[in-house]
Every structure is written in C-alpha cells, then in structure tokens.
Amino acid sequence: xxxxxxxxxxxxxIGEATSHYSGLPIPGPVIGMILLFIYLQLSRSELAIGLxxxxxxxxxxxxxxxxxxxxxxxxxxKIPNKQWVAVTGVIVIxxxxxxxxxxxxMKYLMAKSKRFKPKAEQ
Amino acid sequence: MVEIITPVxxxxxxxxxxxxxxWLYRISKSRPIISSLFHPLVTxxxxxxxxxxxxxxxxxxxxxxxxxxxxxxxxxxxxLAIPLHQQFHHIRNLTKPLLLxxxxxxxxxxxxxxxxxxVLGATPETLISLAPxxxxxxxxxGIAEKINGxxxxxxxxxxxxxxxxxxxxxxxxxWLGISDxxxxxxxxxxxAHGVGTARAFEISRKCGAFSSLGLGLTGAITxxxxxxxxxxxxx
Numbered sequence: 001x002x003x004x005x006x007x008x009x010x011x012x013x014i015g016e017a018t019s020h021y022s023g024l025p026i027p028g029p030v031i032g033m034i035l036l037f038i039y040l041q042l043s044r045s046e047l048a049i050g051l052x053x054x055x056x057x058x059x060x061x062x063x064x065x066x067x068x069x070x071x072x073x074x075x076x077x078k079i080p081n082k083q084w085v086a087v088t089g090v091i092v093i094x095x096x097x098x099x100x101x102x103x104x105x106m107k108y109l110m111a112k113s114k115r116f117k118p119k120a121e122q
Numbered sequence: 123m124v125e126i127i128t129p130v131x132x133x134x135x136x137x138x139x140x141x142x143x144x145w146l147y148r149i150s151k152s153r154p155i156i157s158s159l160f161h162p163l164v165t166x167x168x169x170x171x172x173x174x175x176x177x178x179x180x181x182x183x184x185x186x187x188x189x190x191x192x193x194x195x196x197x198x199x200x201x202l203a204i205p206l207h208q209q210f211h212h213i214r215n216l217t218k219p220l221l222l223x224x225x226x227x228x229x230x231x232x233x234x235x236x237x238x239x240x241v242l243g244a245t246p247e248t249l250i251s252l253a254p255x256x257x258x259x260x261x262x263x264g265i266a267e268k269i270n271g272x273x274x275x276x277x278x279x280x281x282x283x284x285x286x287x288x289x290x291x292x293x294x295x296x297w298l299g300i301s302d303x304x305x306x307x308x309x310x311x312x313x314a315h316g317v318g319t320a321r322a323f324e325i326s327r328k329c330g331a332f333s334s335l336g337l338g339l340t341g342a343i344t345x346x347x348x349x350x351x352x353x354x355x356x357x
Contacts, residue, residue: 029199036203055204070167102227109219
C-alpha cells in the first residue's frame with residue numbers, strides 16, 4: 001500500500017509539472033490521472049495489489065476530502081456580489097434539468113447502439 | 123498557545139463533523155429520500171460552518187488548516203485512474219454513445235445555466251462566474267480566471283452544483299426508471315464532477331469508473347472550449 005501511495009504521488013507530481021510547464025488549462029491531478037491510466041493500459045502486467053489498495057482507500061474517503069471545499073459555499077454570503085441567492089436557484093434548476101436530459105439521451109443512445117451491434121454486448 | 127493548536131483543532135473539526143455525518147447517514151439508510159438529504163457532503167459542511175460561525179473563525183483560517191485535505195483531493199483524483207483501468211472493457215464498446223452524451227451534456231450544463239440566469243437578469247460578471255459550474259473545482263478556477271469571472275464565487279458554485287447533483291441524481295434515476303450503473307455513473311461525472319463521483323462509488327465500482335471518465339472528459343473539453351464561447355458571447 002505504501003508503494004501504491006508513492007506511485008499515486010509520483011503521477012500527481014508529473015501531472016502538476018506537466019500542467020505548469022505546458023500551459024494547458026487542465027489541472028495537474030487530472031493530467032496525472034490520464035497519464036497513470038495510459039501507463040496502466042500499456043503495461044500488460046497485472047495491477048500491483050499495493051496500488052489497487054491505495055486507490056481503493058483514497059476513493060473510499062473521497063467525500064471527506066470534499067468537506068473543506070463545501071464549507072466554502074456557506075461563506076459566499078460575505079462576497080460583495082449579492083446575486084448569489086438567484087445563483088443558487090439557477091444552479092438547482094439547471095443541474096437537475098441537465099441530469100434528466102443527459103440520462104435520457106444516454107439511455108436512448110445505448111439502446112440504439114445495442115440494436116445495431118447485437119454482438120457487442122454479451 | 124491558542125495559535126499553535128488552532129490548525130490541528132480545525133483539521134480535527136473536519137474529521138469529527140464527517141464521522142458524525144457519516145453515522146447519521148448510516149442510520150438513515152433504510153429510507154432512501156431522507157438518507158439522500160442526510161448525505162455526509164450536506165451535513166458535514168453544515169456542521170463545520172455552524173461551528174466556525176459560532177466561534178467567529180474565518181473561513182480562510184479553516185481553509186489553511188485543512189490544506190492537507192485539498193492536497194489529498196489531488197492524489198485521490200489520480201487514484202481514479204485505477205477503477206477506470208479495471209473497468210475499461212465496459213467502456214471500449216460504448217465509444218460513440220459516450221462521446222455524444224459527453225458533448226451534449228457538457229454544453230447543455232453551461233447553456234442552461236447561462237440562459238436561465240440571463241432570463242432572471244443576472245449581470246455579466248455573475249454569468250461569467252456561473253459558466254464553468256459543472257467542471258471539477260481546479261479546472262473551473264482556471265477557466266474563471268481566464269474569462270475574468272470571480273474565483274471565490276465560481277468555487278462555491280462548483281461545489282454547490284456537485285452537491286445538488288450527488289443528492290438528487292440517485293433520486294432522479296429512480297424516478298426516470300434508470301437502473302443501468304453505466305448511465306448513472308457517466309451522468310454523475312458530467313453533471314456533478316468529483317462530488318458526484320464520490321457518490322457514484324457508493325453505488326458500485328462500475329458506476330464510479332464511468333463517473334471518473336465523465337469527470338475527466340468534461341473537465342478537459344470544457345477547459346478547452348468554454349473560453350472561446352465566452353469570448354464570442356460577451357464580445
């Protein structure tokens with residue numbers, strides 16, 4: 001598990017460096033995730049147990065890691081822009097509508113692709 | 123003395139609030155609607171905020187004390203590569219529906235928010251801060267800076283979007299009769315980024331992998347396309 005954490009940190013570092021020096025607008029950890037994914041796909045060997053354990057542990061407590069960021073929302077009141085009340089309404093409506101439409105679209109597209117390629121999913 | 127132990131206490135506050143929130147969530151599990159509203163991502167921040175406001179502690183102090191968790195959020199993002207790798211055989215056959223859903227969902231999230239806010243009479247500054255709402259926080263902050271939005275407002279908006287998606291997503295899926303974990307996961311990742319992904323992993327590994335994919339791809343395409351849309355619209 002320690003080796004696994006080391007691998008995650010290594011890719012986080014590579015991602016941060018790539019993001020910084022390339023000027024890409026994508027954050028370091030997302031680049032690190034993409035690079036680690038490519039590395040895992042290319043290396044034909046079994047996934048190291050330590051890495052699997054470390055990833056499982058991090059993901060299990062993902063919600064905890066979001067708590068400090070979520071607390072920030074309650075302190076928006078102190079921001080001079082007073083439109084935040086209307087903003088919360090907009091977010092609720094647009095997020096719910098987007099989820100409904102996106103989910104229905106994906107359901108339709110998946111049913112359609114299954115019809116054309118009946119052998120693909122078995 | 124107080125200055126020395128305050129950061130430790132503020133970090134402990136996060137863990138304590140989360141444990142309490144997690145316990146509340148577990149005992150409400152038998153009732154899906156109540157347990158959705160009692161998700162630790164709703165109750166824990168409320169508990170922490172209440173304590174900070176009561177004791178008159180600045181958010182910036184709390185944020186500084188909890189810097190290790192912000193850092194580990196990056197590490198956890200890298201860790202999403204592992205379920206993605208393990209579940210990739212499910213994803214490979216679905217390239218076309220996934221890409222179409224992604225492009226549509228990511229654009230619709232931005233367009234719907236902007237048009238509703240515009241109808242309600244939001245100012246251009248608010249509209250710009252609202253635009254990157256569905257992308258994961260670090261990406262959104264980068265975009266907000268590029269298009270001259272307000273970073274603090276954007277950060278709050280992004281987190282709130284994620285929490286709304288993570289709470290109501292599972293209820294919406296039930297209501298729409300969607301039982302496919304691939305759809306649930308991908309939609310959560312597109313609409314509710316990391317917070318939605320945390321929720322998706324509670325549903326199943328497969329759901330979490332599809333959510334990770336949605337999160338990564340939405341972040342990438344929004345970061346590349348959104349600045350151009352904004353420049354074009356507000357020119």
